[in-house]
Amino acid sequence: MTLEFLIDALVTVIGVTTPILLAATGELVVEKSGVLNLGVEGMMLIGAVTGFAVTLTCGDSLGDFAPWFGVIAAGVAGAASSMLFAVLVLTLGSNQVATGLALAIFGIGLSSLVGASYVGMVIAPFNQAFPAWLAEDPIGRVAFGHSPLVYFALIMVIAAGWFLNRTRAGLILRAVGENDISAHSIGYPVLAIRYAAIAFGGAMAGIGGSYFSMVITPMWAEQMTAGRGWIALALVVFSSWRPGRLLVGAYFFGILMTLELYAKASGFSCLPSQFWAAMPYIMAVAVLAVMSARDVAGSEAPACLGRPFMPNS
Amino acid sequence: MRKENDMSLVSRRNFMKTAAAGLAAPALGRAAFAAEPVKIGYIYLGPIGDFGWTWAHNKGRLALDAALKGQVKTSYVENVKEDASAIPILKDLAQQGNKLIFTTSYGYMDQTIEVAKLFPDVKFEHCTGYKRADNVGTYNSRFHQGRAVEGTIAGLMSKTGTIGYLGSYKVPEVVLGVNAFTLAAQAQNPKIKTKLVMIDSWFDPAKEAAAVQTLINLGCDVIAQHTDSPAGLQVCEQRKAWCFGQGADMKKFAPKTQLTAIEDIWGPYYISRAKALLDGSWKPDDAWWGFKEGTVVMSPFSSAMPENVKAAADKVIAGWKDGSYDVFTGEIRDQTGAVKVPKGVRMEDKDLAVIDWYVQGVQS
Numbered sequence: 001m002t003l004e005f006l007i008d009a010l011v012t013v014i015g016v017t018t019p020i021l022l023a024a025t026g027e028l029v030v031e032k033s034g035v036l037n038l039g040v041e042g043m044m045l046i047g048a049v050t051g052f053a054v055t056l057t058c059g060d061s062l063g064d065f066a067p068w069f070g071v072i073a074a075g076v077a078g079a080a081s082s083m084l085f086a087v088l089v090l091t092l093g094s095n096q097v098a099t100g101l102a103l104a105i106f107g108i109g110l111s112s113l114v115g116a117s118y119v120g121m122v123i124a125p126f127n128q129a130f131p132a133w134l135a136e137d138p139i140g141r142v143a144f145g146h147s148p149l150v151y152f153a154l155i156m157v158i159a160a161g162w163f164l165n166r167t168r169a170g171l172i173l174r175a176v177g178e179n180d181i182s183a184h185s186i187g188y189p190v191l192a193i194r195y196a197a198i199a200f201g202g203a204m205a206g207i208g209g210s211y212f213s214m215v216i217t218p219m220w221a222e223q224m225t226a227g228r229g230w231i232a233l234a235l236v237v238f239s240s241w242r243p244g245r246l247l248v249g250a251y252f253f254g255i256l257m258t259l260e261l262y263a264k265a266s267g268f269s270c271l272p273s274q275f276w277a278a279m280p281y282i283m284a285v286a287v288l289a290v291m292s293a294r295d296v297a298g299s300e301a302p303a304c305l306g307r308p309f310m311p312n313s
Numbered sequence: 314m315r316k317e318n319d320m321s322l323v324s325r326r327n328f329m330k331t332a333a334a335g336l337a338a339p340a341l342g343r344a345a346f347a348a349e350p351v352k353i354g355y356i357y358l359g360p361i362g363d364f365g366w367t368w369a370h371n372k373g374r375l376a377l378d379a380a381l382k383g384q385v386k387t388s389y390v391e392n393v394k395e396d397a398s399a400i401p402i403l404k405d406l407a408q409q410g411n412k413l414i415f416t417t418s419y420g421y422m423d424q425t426i427e428v429a430k431l432f433p434d435v436k437f438e439h440c441t442g443y444k445r446a447d448n449v450g451t452y453n454s455r456f457h458q459g460r461a462v463e464g465t466i467a468g469l470m471s472k473t474g475t476i477g478y479l480g481s482y483k484v485p486e487v488v489l490g491v492n493a494f495t496l497a498a499q500a501q502n503p504k505i506k507t508k509l510v511m512i513d514s515w516f517d518p519a520k521e522a523a524a525v526q527t528l529i530n531l532g533c534d535v536i537a538q539h540t541d542s543p544a545g546l547q548v549c550e551q552r553k554a555w556c557f558g559q560g561a562d563m564k565k566f567a568p569k570t571q572l573t574a575i576e577d578i579w580g581p582y583y584i585s586r587a588k589a590l591l592d593g594s595w596k597p598d599d600a601w602w603g604f605k606e607g608t609v610v611m612s613p614f615s616s617a618m619p620e621n622v623k624a625a626a627d628k629v630i631a632g633w634k635d636g637s638y639d640v641f642t643g644e645i646r647d648q649t650g651a652v653k654v655p656k657g658v659r660m661e662d663k664d665l666a667v668i669d670w671y672v673q674g675v676q677s
Contacts, residue, residue, distance in 0.1 A: 008530040012523050019519070112360060119362040122565055125551065217518045217544040219566065222360040224542070226517040257520070261527040265477070265508045267676035277513040 007138050009258060014150055017254030019044070019211035019225070021153045023232035024239075024246055025160050026204025031236055032164060033197035034177035034304035038100030039085055040205050041229025042107020043078045047206025049115040050077035052213035052220045055123050067126035071149065071210050078206020079199045081107060086198040090191050093308040108223060118220040126214040147215045149207065154247075156204065161243035173197060177302035180309040190309055205229065238284050240300040256283065353377070353587060354411035355389040356402060358418035363516060365541030365560045366577070367391065370417045370440075373579025380584045384591060395420025403428040407435045413590050415583070416440065419484070425449060436595055438586060441486060443666065445597050452582060455603030456486070457493035457665075458633045459575035460537070461640040462611055463557045464497025465629050466572055467505075467535040469622045470555050474504055477533030477554075478675075479524050480511040481540050485668050487511075490539050492672045493640045497629065499674055500640075508533055509677040518544035529554050535572075546571060555617075562612035573626070574612040581607045601662065604633040641665065646673040 023040050030037050055070030062069060085103045088094045127147045128135075135145035164170040176183045176193050184190045212224050235253065239246035260276035355374055359367035374387050390406070393399050399421050406414050407428065413436045416425045422442040429437045429449045437449045445451055467476045476498060480487050495507040508531055510524045517540075525536055525545040535555040538545045543566035549556035550567040558564070558574025582602055589595040602608040611630060614623050632638020643654035647670045654660055671677060 005530060008526070012526045012530070015526070016519065016523050112362065116362055120364055120565070122547070125547075212519060216522050217542070217547050219543060219547065221364060221516075221518055221542050222362050223516070224518045226514065226519065228519065258523060258527070261510055261512075261524050262531070264510045264677060265524075265527050265531050267508070274513060 003138050007142055009262065010142065011145070012261075013251065013254045013258045014146060015216055016257050017250050018147075018150050018153045019208040019216075020228050020232050020235060020253065021157060021247065021250040022149070022208030022211065023205045023229060024235040024250060025153070025157045025243065026201035026208070027232055028236050028239065028241060028243060028246055029160055029164070029173070029204075030197050030201035031305055032177045032241060032302055033173050033194050034180055034302050034307065034309070035089065035194050035198060036096045036100060036306040037082065037085055037103070037198060037201055038097060038233060039082070039103025039107060039229075040201075040232050041225060041227065042104040042111075043081050043202050043205035044107070044209030044212075044225045044229045044232075045111035045223065046081045046107045047074035047078040047209030048213040048224060049111040049118070049220055050074045050206065051210030052123065052218075053114070053118055055126070055214060056118065056121060059123065067123075067214060068148075070126070070214055071207055074206040074210035074214075075203035076206070078204070078209065079202040081110075082198050082202025082205070083195075085202075086195050089308065090194055090198075093310050096306050096308070104229065112222045115220045115222060119222075121219065123214065123218045125218040147211070149211050149215060152207070157243050157247045164243065174302070177304055180304045180307070184309070184311055190311065194309075205232075208232070234281075234284055237301075238287060241302065242300075252283070350384050350386040351413075351587075351591060352409065352411040353385050353387045353590075354406040354409070354414045355387065356393045356399065356406070356414070356416050356421065357389055357391040358393065358395065358420070359516065359541070360391050361389075363541055364543060364563075365516065367417070369560050369577035370415075370579055373583045376580030377583040377587055380580070381587055381591075385587050393421075397424070399424040400428060404431065407432040412436065413438070413587065413595070419486075436590060436597075443599075445599065447597060450597035450599065452586075452598070452600040452602070453486075454577060454579070454582075454608040455601055456575055456577070456609060457489040457640070458603045459609045459611060460490040460493035461497040461633070461638075462626050462629050463537050463573070463575070464494040464499075464640075465501055465625050466557075466618065466622055467494065467537065467555070468498035468501030469625060470572065470618070471498070471502070471505060471535045473532050473534045474502065475506050475508060475532045475534070477525070477528030477531075477536040478507050478509045479521060479528065479536065479538035479540055479545050480509055481515045482513060483511060483669070485666055487539050488668050488671065489665060490537075491675060492668070494537050495672050495674050496640050496645065501625070505674065507675045509671070509675055511677070512540060514540070516541045518542040521545050522548050525549060525554075526552070543567075558612060564612070564615075569617070571612075572615045572618055576610045576612055578608050578610050604630055605636075647671065648673060648675060648677075 023044055027040055051070040051074035054073040055066045058066040058069050085099055088099045089096045129148040130144040135141045172188055176190050180190050213220050235249050238249045256279050357367040361367055361371040378387055390402050393402055415438050417440045419441045422444050425437050425439045426444050429446055439451050441453045442451050478491050498505045508528055512520045512524050521540050521542055521544040525548040529552045536549055537557045538559050543563045546556050546563050546567035549570050555572050556567055556570050558571055560577045562574045564571050639659050641660040643658040644656040645654040647653050
């Protein structure tokens with residue numbers, strides 16, 4: 001096993017992990033504010049198709065800047081779709097689980113409809129954050145050889161940890177998620193804070209989705225996220241709502257999936273391939289079981305998670 | 314033309330609505346009934362925009378529309394799951410007056426048989442299955458013939474002696490492809506090895522891309538795939554590995570490195586079956602067409618292929634067409650080295666259809 005080989009494997013791990021990490025970071029903040037948005041898969045797809053379409057359309061006029069606009073557009077589209085959900089669950093007080101599932105299905109359908117005219121087209125991959133000469137030697141490739149979104153994902157998960165645990169605004173957001181009535185009674189705008197959190201979650205899901213259509217496979221295909229939104233949701237629970245654990249958990253998942261592929265291709269997967277495919281989920285169940293056995297007093301979930309808050313009722 | 318296509322756009326989501334509207338229709342159009350074209354229905358596993366399996370079947374349906382314009386009227390339902398939910402969709406298609414229904418994925422096998430019993434006047438054709446009845450036929454395409462062409466090319470083009478195969482599930486269809494690819498490559502270079510990765514999905518672009526990266530990292534310099542998205546080809550283009558398109562010419566996803574592609578062409582089959590329905594000669598059959606009948610076609614060879622490679626590939630295609638070549642001719646050994654097919658013997662169709670072992674040289 002040469003260094004080169006390990007670096008190649010690491011690049012695959014990063015590719016598998018980054019979109020899930022982006023979406024899960026957003027969802028973690030949403031859930032910390034006390035809202036459960038199950039529509040991540042739908043928002044990711046809306047982001048994926050928007051990012052691709054904008055990059056393709058602006059490619060002629062904007063050149064190298066087009067993918068940056070694509071990513072921003074993906075974030076805006078993800079946030080916009082999450083606002084549909086926000087109005088329903090916050091202002092109208094609808095059931096969060098049902099509304100979130102509806103958003104997921106809506107996003108799948110809408111992205112397929114919008115994307116129908118983009119099937120079979122290609123764009124240049126958005127995979128160079130730094131000039132190519134920096135990424136020539138192996139060490140340079142590890143440090144500088146990735147898509148800008150890889151660095152963005154790492155910065156955002158660290159920023160989310162800092163925001164939630166080290167800032168006053170983060171403390172207020174957590175207070176809203178732990179006890180909305182108390183937060184409301186001392187004068188914090190509970191619904192406004194939740195709107196903002198949901199918009200952030202939508203933007204992160206949209207950008208996570210754009211990683212599929214702009215970096216991994218620079219093309220559009222219906223349902224190309226293939227269920228990663230649901231894995232992001234599971235990761236948030238897996239991390240027990242802590243950004244640090246989320247980062248570790250996301251890379252843990254990425255490493256397991258890459259190991260599966262290496263084991264199969266090297267011919268030493270003594271276990272059936274279905275077992276390898278199930279491995280991340282088996283591990284998730286195992287970790288959750290251990291965690292819940294340890295914290296008998298209750299889970300570490302925000303206390304108001306999934307509960308509607310109607311200040312005037 | 315465009316408008317007709319739009320009218321037949323039915324997805325599972327708005328299907329019930331259309332079915333309800335259909336109940337009101339007979340009162341309006343009875344007078345025109347004699348001139349009505351014969352209705353033919355399809356159910357699809359994926360979206361028609363998957364650029365793969367379902368896309369190819371839909372192209373076949375459009376070819377049928379064009380060939381028998383005015384005589385047939387086709388419609389389809391996409392995104393139909395391979396579970397019990399296919400049954401009411403099939404019943405609805407039969408009740409709407411479809412006289413021939415194509416069920417285009419392996420997992421619809423039992424549902425097709427079940428619904429066919431309720432509608433003895435309606436003909437059904439199930440793709441890639443093996444259960445037949447008085448009004449149920451089966452059909453498939455010999456894609457492994459195309460795999461043998463790819464293997465021949467891979468055997469001659471590979472410098473590392475290691476070639477890669479991105480697979481989906483260990484089902485006979487996929488195993489045949491892996492074996493045909495490997496055997497044909499070994500005929501050109503006896504030492505060649507095939508590394509095989511099954512991703513347990515037909516369509517997952519991110520995992521397909523990761524798997525192809527892995528194969529290239531492990532030294533494969535030619536990659537074939539049996540999954541539905543062009544993701545793997547994009548990775549091959551970036552990493553400069555030779556590759557083959559799947560289901561359609563995917564040159565635009567790998568303009569420099571796609572050598573050729575297997576194109577799924579269902580049109581000739583659908584047209585022939587619709588004609589049989591119209592002239593009353595339809596019988597339940599077990600059709601397994603290939604190069605000869607025109608359901609397997611290779612995309613134009615890349616200019617990156619040297620002339621001797623092109624000639625070797627053309628020879629294999631010609632051999633399949635005139636019957637002088639069969640990649641599954643003994644001696645064939647399995648992964649453990651045991652002889653499965655004796656020297657000079659050709660494997661029979663019934664054995665090919667249920668194959669569950671890999672040939673020697675496949676690493677999985």
